[in-house]
Amino acid sequence: MTASAQPAGADAQAAQPPEAVLAGLDDEQREAAATLTGPLCILAGAGTGKTRAITHRIAYGVRSGVYDPHRLLAVTFTARAAAEMRSRLNSLGAPGVQARTFHAAALRQLQYFWPMAIGGTMPEILDHKVRLLSEAARRLHITTDRAALRDLASEIEWAKVSTLTPDSYLEVAAGRAEPGGVDHRTFAKLYQSYEDVKLDKHLIDFEDVLLLMVGILEDDERVAAQVRQQYRHFVVDEYQDVSPLQHRLLDLWLGGRDELCVVGDAAQTIYSFTGATPSYLLEFTRRHPEAKVVKLVRDYRSTPEVVQLANGLLTDRTREQASLQARSRDTGETVPAWPDPLRLVSQREHGPDPQITLHDDDDSEAAWIADQIAGLQRSGVSLGEVAVLYRTNGQSQAIEQALAKVGVSYQLRGSERFFSRREVREAIAALRTSSLVAESEESVPKTVRDILSAHGWRREAPESTGAVRERWESMAALVSLADQLDAEREDFTMRQFLAELEERSAAQHAPTVEGVTLASLHSAKGLEWDAVFLAGLSEGLMPITFAKEQREIDEERRLLYVGITRARKYLSLSSARSRHSGGRGRRSPSRFLRPLRRELGLEEPTRKIAPSSGRTNPNSRVRKSTATCSSCGEVLTTGTEVKRRRCADCPARYDEELFERLRQWRAEQAQSLEVPAFVVFTDATLEVIAERRPTTRAELLEVPGVGERKLEKHGEALRAVLEGRG
Structure with a gap:
């Protein structure tokens, strides 16, 4: 970043003593931020301010002269998180630090060193594997459909980040499900055929970027020495999600040095299916015996009620460990380790108790969620601070319909990117070209409002839905971002605002849009809202059907934990007995809800029971003990009826x-x-x-x-x- 693009407050920041950057941190955050050298492991629970701790640590190191900002590499797992880190460091008066994803950092190095290490023209990077996989399958006379090809592509990605070649894949594949409907031996041949097609077409994929850089660093001492001269200190965020390939690259970057700070939480490991493993985090002190370990457990995000529920979900699994180990001695099965989770302590005031509800079908559940959201909106909660999270993307349809029915706007996370929208591109172009930018002496928020008012922005949101409302919401997000950055940075200028927009656009780091967020639990990682609705928490969805082994069920539990900890104040967990109205109610609420009900003092729900035919079904899973109305004796079928101990028809x-x-x-x-x-x-x-x-x-x-x-x-x-x- 050039000097002209630095925050205007950077000079004022630099004039303060370095210790000033530590002001406002809690004791644990301050301990982490003040530890500038040697290996450091920060175990940071959800909402405990880990990004704040590591950005203040970097800024403190830069301002105290321990770090050269151009020789420090901060690595995280999404472009959005990297952009957020750079933005915070700029605000703290520490510009110039490289904050990138593993892939972005490796690609930059690969492009720079390719002429020296390999020579010739660097291959183009393949966006999607399916097309090449289809050709590879044809070469082997294998018939596959598009869905199977996607599964095969995912398996190739897993193999590569696990550092497995087509030959070594078979050595570890025995315990894995057969991908895309083909046996492991056939997959290994298809994997090799895919590599051959890629080589013929002079293409590489995203995993190759890491593999090639690893190979160059291992084989070429000149390149390795130059990289290690460039980067002296490393910070790795979300360390629990590191794959074997990424860790191999990190070790090569370090070259035996120990100037490494890692940050993570094993309880938030939810990407094992992509090759991520928390073992590097859990074994950090074994690899670095002299490492300092700091635990961040003060939760600034969520109320005590939400935190207690999250703690209870993990504690329940801890209690299970002893019985699982005892059973394993009889069965011979291996029980995965379950490390003691961080027990979070909320720093917020008390809020409402979380809700756990059971509904007749998916449509009823969605309608209830929509009504609750409409009620929150009436009480003053912004729709941009509400999210509905689910296990699979296919669950969103019923929720979309229910929200549309009550006139609540929403956005699907993972759909069209914010900075790709036409109205956003037009608005940014107007901000760049308007004469107001050069001539106005008004504040940035006032200037942005003046310019965008000519392009459809108004102070009051339009009452209509559809394209008009979506256009307004996009521009309102830009206005809100201007307000936020102006409040955070001294002497903030339009030039700096435009530079921020350019960087965010490159990283797809979108501001908050006014509308309920609909997202899968996986895509919600790293985000937070005032109100969160966790929908569809039934067996088969949470945990998902294909989670059979204990390690897979543990991952599903961690996924639910991540969902719970996204909520600041309002939290609702719901399930439905059947998929369609009038269904036979064969679904059971998720097993993970049982300990949560105990935490909340709620009774277990009863199941609907059909009239007896006089015959016993040996496969029946219906409970023998059921709740009945104290007046007429009819079986009670809803949680409300059970609570009242009477059916809806009795007085x-x-x-x-x-x-x-x-x-x-x-x-x-x-x-x-x-x-x-x-x-x-x-x-x-x-x-x-x-x-x-x-x-x-x-x-x-x-x-x-x-x-x-x-x-x-x-x-x-x-x-x-x-x-x-x-």
Whole structure:
């Protein structure tokens, strides 16, 4: 970055003593940031400010003279994260640091050293493997469809990042599922044929970028010496997601030196299917016995209620480990290690309890989620701060339809890229060319608003949906970004704003768009929202059907953990009994919800039971013990009916006057806490309280939906109402 493109506040930052950059960090973050030399391992839980810690560490090292910014390489796993890191370092007065993904860093080196190490013209990089794989299959007279080719491409990627050749693949393939419907031996031949086609066409793929750079560094001492002279210090973020190939490249970059800082959390390992392994993080102190280890456990993102649920999900697996090991002694199966997870401690004020709901079918679940989101919007929660997350992309359709029905806008993460949108390109072009940029003495936010108002931006959002609303949301995101950067940087100028837009566009680091985010759990990694709805948490989806072995089920648990920890305040976990309306209700809620229900003091839901035919099905998984209505004896089929202990057709038996007093108290309590009323207690819980009139703590805890946390938060006020004092 040139001097003219540096933040205007950089000079002011540089005038301060280096220690000033450590101000505002907590004790653990400060310890990590102040450790500038030698191997350092930062174990950072979700929401604990790991990016803040490592960017302040780099800035402190640069400003204290320990680091030359041009000789430090910070590696992360997405272009977006790398752009965010560079942006923060610029704001901290430490421009010039290289923050890149493994692939971007390796590609830059490969392009530079190709003439010296190999010579000739460097091959073009292949965007997608499917076309070449199809030709490779034809050469072997193998018939495949497009879906199978995608599976085969994924297996090739896994093999390559695991440093397996077509010959060595068969040595480790025995325990893996057969990819794309072909046996392992046939796949190995197809893998070799793909490599041959690639060579014939003078092409390389993304994995080859890493493999070629590894080969050059291993074979050419001149290149290795030059790279090690260029980079003296390394920082690796998301270290739990490093693959064997990436780690091999990192070792070659280091060349036996130990100036390495790694940051990660084994509980957030969710990319094992791509070759990622947390073993390098877990064994870091074995490889570097002198390493310093700092644990970040103060969660600044989520409320205590969300954090407790996340902790409970991992603790439940820790409790299982002993029984799994005992069983393995009988079966001979290998039980994967389950390291003690970081136990997070929330630094935020208390918020609403998470919800766990069960619905009749996917459409009912989606409609309920849409209604809840509409309610949050009415209460003042921005739609840009709401997300619906699911295990597979195919689950989004019902949710999209339900949101459209209630007039709530949304964006699909992974669809058209923000900076590729026509209205965004036009808006940025207008910002570049407008005479206001050169002449205006107004602030950046004011200038951006003035320019974009001629292109469809208004202070108030349009009431219509569709293209008009989408265009406004795109420009509103640019306005919001201008506000954010102006608040963060002193003497912020339009020139700097345009430079930031250019860098973000190159990295596809999009600002937040106003609209509910719909995304898969995997694509939500690294993001956060005020409200998160985790949908479709049924067996077969969470954990996914093909997760059979314990290590695969553990990965699914970690994936749900990542989903839970995306929420700052509101969290909902839901499932449906069947896929379609009128279905037979064969689905079961995810096994992972059981410990979470215990955390919340909720009862297990009952299953719908069809009338008996007089015959016993030996394969039936229906529970022998079911809940029935205390008035008519009918089987209860919903969580609300079970809580009330009566079906919807039978009259209520509670004290209606007391019930209304409880509702009035709940409304006042919700208003004071600034949460929706149902978050305090649902109507069904209030009905049970009005019916039973509990007077002691033990009696209150017997009411479904109360629980220890709610009793701690609302118990005294609730007893006052029951005793006529409130």
